Amino acid sequence: MTTTKPEPRATFAIVTVVLPGPDRKRKPAPYQFNVTYRNPAPAEPGCVMTWVVTGGREDYQVAAERTDDGRVEWHCTCPDAIYHGTYRHAYRCKHLLGLQALMTSAGRAAA
Numbered sequence: 001m002t003t004t005k006p007e008p009r010a011t012f013a014i015v016t017v018v019l020p021g022p023d024r025k026r027k028p029a030p031y032q033f034n035v036t037y038r039n040p041a042p043a044e045p046g047c048v049m050t051w052v053v054t055g056g057r058e059d060y061q062v063a064a065e066r067t068d069d070g071r072v073e074w075h076c077t078c079p080d081a082i083y084h085g086t087y088r089h090a091y092r093c094k095h096l097l098g099l100q101a102l103m104t105s106a107g108r109a110a111a
Helices: 079-083 094-105
Strands: 014-020 028-038 046-054 060-066 072-076
Touching (some): 014 094
Antiparallel strands (some): 028 046
């Protein structure tokens, strides 16, 4: 008789954040952030974490990237972030703002 060890489950999470909705009136709506990747060495340069965002018109991907100098750059695939991409340092879409606010309230730096 052979026994197999159960595979360790990933410790990824889904969180819900209420953001302005996708309609013209921007009525508050729940958006789910599903962690899809977490770097085991988050202090190293490269991708720190990725999320899939659902709840709006389409699903989007959000990523946090650590630069060589230790800063965290945020990326989102939503149309607002793409359109304002050249002003990335000055503009953050609602998905990034909501996730950063959540992380700040949880005690994590949202650089």
